[in-house]
Amino acid sequence: MTAVEVRGLRKSYGEVEAVKGVDFDVAPGETFGFLGPNGAGKSTTIKILCTLAKADGGSARVAGFDVATQRNDVRRHIGLVFQDPTLDTYLSAEMNLRFHAELYGMPRETVAPRMEQVLRMVGLWERRTSKVLTFSGGMKRRLEIARGLMHSPRVLFLDEPTVGLDPQTRASIWDYIHELRQQEQITIFLTTHYMDEAENCDRIAIMDEGKLVALDTPAALKATVGTDRVTIRTADDQAALAVLEDAVLTPDGIVISVEDGESYVPRLFGTLGVPITSVSISRPSLDDVFLSYTGRTIRDSEQAPARPVMLAAMAGRR
Amino acid sequence: MTAVAAVRVPQRAFALDLRAVKIVVQRDLIRTLQDRTRFVAALVQPLLFLFVLGSGLGSLTRGATGSLDLKTFMFPGILATSTLFTAMFSAVSIVWDREFGFLREMLIAPVRRSSIILGKALGGATVATTQGILVLALAPFVHVPLTVGLGLTLLAEVFLLSFTLTALGLAIVSRIRQVQTVMGLMQVLLLPLSFLSGALYPLSNLPTWLSIVVRLNPLTYAVHPVRTAVFNHLQVSDSVRALLNPPITWNGWIVPTWLQLALVASIGLSLMAVAVRQFQQVE
Incomplete structure (x- = not known):
């Protein structure tokens, strides 16, 4: 089963056609890079895949579920890390994850071990009881990634995971992503406009003016x-x-x-x-x-x- | 295989929604415990009204209220309106969550939006009712004979009122994106709501325009049951009772307490429904 399947996807905002008929597949376990300038339509596409926006035409399936008709099933099987922070900074790291676990209806006995696992993976286990507002930008982003993984999603969407971070922190985020690929059976779908980062992907799709202009491995491209x-x-x-x-x-x-x-x-x-x-x-x-x-x-x-x-x-x- | 996956077991879905409601409430309580300053600050205004205004004006009204201390009369109204600020603040916090992104984390979860909004409304009501317990502890200082029965009745009424108020707040703020805007709006809303509810003065002998406005204010129907419950435990003459706690009438018909409470509850639920629909339309 393909992890992400997109067919003839279209979306307009008023007069502006943001996505003009896009087709692609992402295989399970793949790290898939979505590349393009702001306004190319990649955010809109990712929003549709994450059930945050409705397509005007075409269809998309994520983790086997239709994004239009099986919204909650899609949501339960994806993890989302946005470029804007979505943490409650007045709560501890642990409480942020617990909140997420409850919202996603995780089986109670799995919450504690999974929390330890994801927090250790991003190197925040020692800081779990600290309030998030004491965290640096890179730590917050890592915590968001850990939270996105908390409910063991099949597809993890990372929207500009390293934007606004310094080069060292960017590198360390990528180390975590690589480690993640080894530890979990997970498909990673990420957008970026850092070209050097896109090279970390198995395949890259380039989007421009609402259309897919290229799709292949970095080497082939x-x-x-x-x-x-x-x-x-x-x-x-x-x-x-x-x-x-x-x-x-x-x-x-x-x-x-x-x-x-x-x-x-x-x-x-x-x-x-x-x-x-x-x-x-x-x-x-x-x-x-x-x-x-x-x-x-x-x-x-x-x-x-x-x-x-x-x-x-x-x-x-x- | 997808067709199979689409079939949902309703009970399980219900349990999931319930967990979502609980965690949203729990978060509100944790945040309140962390911000005790605000919790206490919200009590300052009602206490000023009760003890300063109540004592100061008490000398003026001594003849009119008969044997009854003005503070005793004001207590139920203060108890009810003390929840206003806290309940509204709970609603405002959702705008705060939107500004800081956390609302998104809640809205993308695989649960019904209504459970998130219900959690918010119940959270606001719980925090406001906790505050009500503190105000209730002042009863002995204003000569209100507090019994367990009276206390529970009052808290239940306060809970209902603050649920409705939080729902009102949520319905108002659902489309607002900035905390400053909503703070200003609440300021404009809160005082008229409480001034026009009969919380601070009796409903007898009002000028016609005011008696009409008071009857149109939903808060009136939440304040009156609270006052009635207190007056039922006071030893006062019928004439004082008629003057200070007259029944609410619609065109001469006495509105029973249960109907008032049912009215408040249904307004609360309708506002909840409005809020849920509003939040469904945003991203």
């Missing part, structure tokens, strides 16, 4: 971008561009996409005829994948609608 990127700075960029094929001018210099960067560079020095002042080679990242599928970097697409220099340059050369 990177392979579609294919080439290495050689960035050079020269004494005369225009002269260099005139000579080079498939090259674009960016604020960082001239970017050339080639199959094998290491062997290309020595040849370039010989043939360019314009003095080169610096060279760097980079392997494709998910950032590039995103760029190639949407025509924008993920950061650009969250800023003002003004098109960045690079794209203007690209458009000009086509």
Whole structure:
């Protein structure tokens, strides 16, 4: 049985079509990354999957239950960690979990052992009696994850699990998620717009303007971008561009996409005829994948609608 | 297989909803115990009314109230209205929960929304009734002969009243997203509600407009049974009774106490239903 099954999902808010017919499956045990800029429709999709919003068309099943008609069954089998905090900070960590256990109707005898298990997993067992308001941001997020796991869900939804956290805390959250995958039979469905984090996923779906534009493993997606990127700075960029094929001018210099960067560079020095002042080679990242599928970097697409220099340059050369 | 899973055993679902109600109430009690300052502060105003206003005005009204101390007369009204603030605050706390995100944790749980809202209303009523016990402890100081029977009757009436008030609060706040807004709204609402309920003055010889407004105020029907219960335990002449605790009449017909209580209960339940529907519509 698939953990998440989405067919032709649609949702509009008034005039705005937020999700324009999306299809995908997530296999049990998979860590599935949902990638896209704000406003791409990923929050809306996740809300529908979590039964927090109703779809206008299409269908979705989570853990085998229909999100539209079997709402409580879906809810009982999923764990949710939102990007905004949903803890009662005046209660202890333990009381927050107990509250959750009661709301989810956990069998009473399982509450105490499960609480110890999830609190130990996120390293908060020693702090269980402390009020949550004494916790740091990272500890709160870990507690939210522990709470999301409390009732042993089959699918854990993590909406931007590391947003607003410092790099060290982000790394430690990921350590917990990896550990979790080893300890529990669980499917993890997460959204993020940190490209480096998306690489932790088994598969990635890229969503843009309400549509799924790509869906594959990080390695396969990177392979579609294919080439290495050689960035050079020269004494005369225009002269260099005139000579080079498939090259674009960016604020960082001239970017050339080639199959094998290491062997290309020595040849370039010989043939360019314009003095080169610096060279760097980079392997494709998910950032590039995103760029190639949407025509924008993920950061650009969250800023003002003004098109960045690079794209203007690209458009000009086509 | 999904068709099988869709079949629910009603009893089990009911037990789950019951657990949800209980934990929501329990949380309200824990939070109240943690915030004893607010709990005690909520008693300051009723005590001011009772002992300062009651003593101060008592010298003015000595002739009018016969042998009865004004404080004795005011006590039931104070007991009833002392729950107002606490009950309303319980309702406000749900806006607080929304602002801090915790409401979401409650609303996404696999239980009926009505159990969450019912838990909130019962929680508010329980906290307010606990406060009522403290006010009740003052009975001997204002010459109210407290018996176990009277005490339990009063607490039951206070519980019913504060349940209805919390339900009213929940129905009002269900769409409000900011604590400041709701605090202001409550201020505007609370004093008129209690001033127009006959909590602080007898219902006899009122000007026509006021007697009409008082009869339209649901709180009146919660305050009157409390006062009647107290007056039933007082040794006073019939004329004093007629002056200070006249029956409520609708066009000359005396409204019996049971009907008043039933009225308060049904208003409470209707407001609960409104609140549940409102919360169902939000995310």
